[in-house]
Amino acid sequence: MSAPATLPPAEVPPVEVSRPTARQRATARRTAATIRRRRLVNGFMVGLLVLAAVLATLPLVLILFHLLRSGASSVTLAFFTQLPKPVGESGGGMANAILGTLILVSLGCLFGLPIGIGAGLFLVERNGTRLATTVRFLADVLNGLPSIVLAIFAWNLLVRSVGHFSALAGGVALGAMMVPMVTRTTEEMVRLVPPALREAALALGYSRARTSLTIVLRTAMAGIVTGALVAIARVAGETAPLLFTAFGNQFASTALDRPIAALPLQIYTYAVSPYDEWHAQAWAGALVLIVLVLAISVTARTVTRNKFDARGGE
Amino acid sequence: MSAHAARAVTLRDASGADDPLPPVRLSVARLTAAFHGRPAVRDVSLALRDRRVTAVIGPSGCGKSTFLRCLNRMHETVAGATVEGRITLDGEDIYGAQVDATSVRKRIGMVFQRPTPFPTLSIRDNVAAGLKVVRDGGASRGGADQIVERAMRRAAIWDELKDRLAASPMGLSGGQQQRLCIARALATEPQVLLLDEPTASLDPVSTLKVEELVHELRRQMAVIIVTHNMQQAARVSDETAFFLQGEMIELTPTRQLFTAPTDPRTESYITGRFG
Numbered sequence: 001m002s003a004p005a006t007l008p009p010a011e012v013p014p015v016e017v018s019r020p021t022a023r024q025r026a027t028a029r030r031t032a033a034t035i036r037r038r039r040l041v042n043g044f045m046v047g048l049l050v051l052a053a054v055l056a057t058l059p060l061v062l063i064l065f066h067l068l069r070s071g072a073s074s075v076t077l078a079f080f081t082q083l084p085k086p087v088g089e090s091g092g093g094m095a096n097a098i099l100g101t102l103i104l105v106s107l108g109c110l111f112g113l114p115i116g117i118g119a120g121l122f123l124v125e126r127n128g129t130r131l132a133t134t135v136r137f138l139a140d141v142l143n144g145l146p147s148i149v150l151a152i153f154a155w156n157l158l159v160r161s162v163g164h165f166s167a168l169a170g171g172v173a174l175g176a177m178m179v180p181m182v183t184r185t186t187e188e189m190v191r192l193v194p195p196a197l198r199e200a201a202l203a204l205g206y207s208r209a210r211t212s213l214t215i216v217l218r219t220a221m222a223g224i225v226t227g228a229l230v231a232i233a234r235v236a237g238e239t240a241p242l243l244f245t246a247f248g249n250q251f252a253s254t255a256l257d258r259p260i261a262a263l264p265l266q267i268y269t270y271a272v273s274p275y276d277e278w279h280a281q282a283w284a285g286a287l288v289l290i291v292l293v294l295a296i297s298v299t300a301r302t303v304t305r306n307k308f309d310a311r312g313g314e
Numbered sequence: 315m316s317a318h319a320a321r322a323v324t325l326r327d328a329s330g331a332d333d334p335l336p337p338v339r340l341s342v343a344r345l346t347a348a349f350h351g352r353p354a355v356r357d358v359s360l361a362l363r364d365r366r367v368t369a370v371i372g373p374s375g376c377g378k379s380t381f382l383r384c385l386n387r388m389h390e391t392v393a394g395a396t397v398e399g400r401i402t403l404d405g406e407d408i409y410g411a412q413v414d415a416t417s418v419r420k421r422i423g424m425v426f427q428r429p430t431p432f433p434t435l436s437i438r439d440n441v442a443a444g445l446k447v448v449r450d451g452g453a454s455r456g457g458a459d460q461i462v463e464r465a466m467r468r469a470a471i472w473d474e475l476k477d478r479l480a481a482s483p484m485g486l487s488g489g490q491q492q493r494l495c496i497a498r499a500l501a502t503e504p505q506v507l508l509l510d511e512p513t514a515s516l517d518p519v520s521t522l523k524v525e526e527l528v529h530e531l532r533r534q535m536a537v538i539i540v541t542h543n544m545q546q547a548a549r550v551s552d553e554t555a556f557f558l559q560g561e562m563i564e565l566t567p568t569r570q571l572f573t574a575p576t577d578p579r580t581e582s583y584i585t586g587r588f589g
Contacts, residue, residue, distance in 0.1 A: 196426060196428055196430045197430055199391070199426065200432070201432075201443075204443060204447065204498065204502070205420035205447045205448065205502070207447075208391075
């Protein structure tokens with residue numbers, strides 16, 4: 001390479017500094033006024049948004065605060081390990097209800113998650129078919145159905161036919177509540193998986209089923225887990241579907257074909273009772289229920305977390 | 315029929331290749347592919363030889379990608395897609411009644427326009443992804459590791475990524491991701507590699523690397539590359555097919571196509587008069 005030819009020094013045009021004309025000064029004033037006005041409007045709107053955000057979270061904060069104040073003192077070791085004591089005796093706990101809720105929610109997941117995830121996959125795989133459209137519509141209807149109606153369904157199916165209440169019936173009622181929620185979130189999350197990934201798997205010789213069940217589902221897993229957790233959190237606190245399915249039980253039962261206790265049921269019973277002792281226990285039960293749901297969420301997220309912490313298909 | 319057969323036979327090896335004319339790997343006869351009855355590829359016949367690179371060029375919507383996707387039966391995965399005609403791989407009809415589409419795709423690898431690493435798998439597992447369906451449970455972990463290393467070396471990413479095998483592929487550059495996808499396609503030892511505009515989303519340096527890779531792969535398999543970039547076709551291919559409105563206008567040795575095309579439409583296209 002030859003030496004670069006030296007360039008002539010760049011000519012910098014002289015900058016003329018002159019006093020602003022009257023017109024320029026007027027423009028500057030208007031600009032300053034505009035900026036002031038915009039700042040004011042901006043501040044006002046941000047203030048409104050902050051207020052809305054605070055109001056939206058206020059109930060949650062108040063509930064948590066109130067629960068802690070009223071219930072925390074009753075949350076003792078005995079609360080987790082002992083059965084309810086008869087009226088008049090002090091102490092006792094809700095071991096039966098905690099166990100029962102865990103069993104009922106597990107049963108709900110057992111029925112609700114496979115059906116919900118399967119139906120969600122179906123809605124994407126067979127998108128546009130008449131059956132898919134119908135299923136999607138029915139899932140939405142089911143989602144809006146009052147939970148007490150689902151309880152009637154489970155009661156008719158599993159209580160009336162057998163002749164007695166059972167944990168199984170309660171689990172089915174909770175599962176039926178979870179199905180539409182899980183179906184729709186699965187559908188949304190699977191839809192977010194880029195079609196190119198599906199194609200790439202097919203081009204490697206994956207069968208269609210294997211592509212859906214491994215590559216697609218795995219890519220959408222983080223979102224599906226979130227949806228499942230929301231569903232679990234919702235049904236864990238449901239009372240209505242359990243009223244005449246699981247029914248409640250004063251003893252720690254694990255038999256699936258017998259009535260079983262549940263935290264929401266126990267809280268309800270205790271809260272409407274006339275005894276102060278029971279009221280305190282109801283507050284404690286509510287606190288434990290919230291913490292339980294939180295614990296389930298954290299555990300499920302930790303277990304299913306993508307090792308790369310990838311968010312969805314991004 | 316005879317006219318098409320004749321066209322397929324007139325392919326001549328003018329690439330100045332070092333070895334005698336290799337055997338025909340893929341043979342396409344009167345292929346017509348359509349979406350909802352509207353043909354995207356019309357009556358295409360040609361023969362693709364082993365250890366040769368064939369470029370497919372043409373304006374957007376000319377059917378070149380559809381043509382490519384017929385070769386590994388990916389076309390039929392789209393709703394409303396139909397295929398007529400006959401495609402044979404080493405003499406076997408890949409659309410035969412007894413032939414499973416997945417078995418065809420295991421033997422004919424494909425790389426797409428945009429890199430498609432599986433985001434939930436590690437770099438290593440991405441390369442090994444195809445092995446799971448090719449040899450069911452047969453390969454030991456050590457054997458798979460060897461195959462992964464070999465595939466990544468062939469795709470020229472081993473040295474860059476050998477210390478990051480357990481990491482996510484999503485942190486890689488676009489060029490690295492694309493070469494990872496090529497490694498993934500190579501791991502199953504396909505006999506044919508289909509590249510659908512593999513460098514369209516890459517920067518010039520990555521493009522160059524992929525092109526060098528294609529040149530290396532040419533020693534071992536048949537490579538068919540769809541490209542929008544005529545310079546690329548001229549650089550990497552032995553033969554070039556020109557597609558226009560679903561039809562194959564000509565398939566000629568690349569040098570000849572770009573210097574003395576047989577068909578006036580080809581000449582118009584390569585001189586930039588349309589498309």
